[in-house]
Amino acid sequence: xxxxxxxxxxxxxxxxxxxxxxxxxxxxxxxxxxxxxxxxxxxxxxxxxxxxxxxxxxxxxxxxxxxxxxxxxxxxxxxxxxxxxxxxxxxxxxxxxxxxxxxxxxxxxxxxxxxxxxxxxxxxxxxxxxxxxxxxxxxxxxxxxxxxxxxxxxxxxxxxxxxxxxxxxxxxxxxxxxxxxxxxxxxxxxxxxxxxxxxxxxxxxxxxxxxxxxxxxxxxxx
Numbered sequence: 001x002x003x004x005x006x007x008x009x010x011x012x013x014x015x016x017x018x019x020x021x022x023x024x025x026x027x028x029x030x031x032x033x034x035x036x037x038x039x040x041x042x043x044x045x046x047x048x049x050x051x052x053x054x055x056x057x058x059x060x061x062x063x064x065x066x067x068x069x070x071x072x073x074x075x076x077x078x079x080x081x082x083x084x085x086x087x088x089x090x091x092x093x094x095x096x097x098x099x100x101x102x103x104x105x106x107x108x109x110x111x112x113x114x115x116x117x118x119x120x121x122x123x124x125x126x127x128x129x130x131x132x133x134x135x136x137x138x139x140x141x142x143x144x145x146x147x148x149x150x151x152x153x154x155x156x157x158x159x160x161x162x163x164x165x166x167x168x169x170x171x172x173x174x175x176x177x178x179x180x181x182x183x184x185x186x187x188x189x190x191x192x193x194x195x196x197x198x199x200x201x202x203x204x205x206x207x208x209x210x211x212x213x214x215x216x217x218x219x220x221x222x
Contacts, residue, residue, distance in 0.1 A: 001112075001190065014212075017037030017193065018195075020202040025060055029064050031206070031210040033213060035088075037091060050087070054086055057086045066087050073092075078104060090110070091135065092112070092114060105130040113129040113131050114136075114171070116137060117156070118138075118151060119152065121139070123156075132167055133167045134167070136172070149173045150174065150178070167189040170183075171192035176212040179191055180215045183216055196208070197209045
């Protein structure tokens with residue numbers, strides 16, 4: 001994952017995204033998350049100030065990756081965030097170009113690229129985004145990510161079968177009740193959840209986080 005620098009535990013990579021506070025971060029780690037996502041998109045309800053949160057993020061365990069989720073950053077911002085000593089990787093959740101991704105790889109900044117998938121849209125040929133990790137998330141009229149709605153998993157399965165060289169992470173509308181079915185249907189390398197484990201936007205329900213991780217790992221077992 002993320003350039004081969006992150007190895008999933010329990011047979012599948014699990015990322016808990018939209019973390020806004022230290023308590024939720026610690027709870028997700030105790031539940032067994034491999035990575036945490038911190039949203040830095042200003043228009044998001046879950047956006048946090050990384051500079052203000054630096055003191056507690058930096059104290060989190062080193063073996064759990066801290067991923068900054070951004071959308072269409074300019075080059076300076078991408079480099080600044082990607083080079084923070086408490087951030088391990090970027091998650092590009094906008095319309096970033098192939099050239100932008102090529103430059104990030106050249107700069108040695110690990111990242112994943114998210115792609116939107118609609119209700120009636122299969123994934124055709126995609127360009128080389130210079131990363132080994134692709135996140136498939138639900139598309140909507142407002143963009144994609146954090147909608148809490150799933151897309152047809154058959155499209156993700158088809159994509160994963162066609163691109164076995166990639167680490168495909170499934171997102172979009174996942175929760176503790178459906179993640180097991182999703183893992184069995186798609187067989188992704190990882191799953192990513194935001195809305196499905198929340199009490200409200202920006203606040204996690206730790207019972208749901210724990211149930212999500214357990215269900216994903218159980219479904220991934222041979």
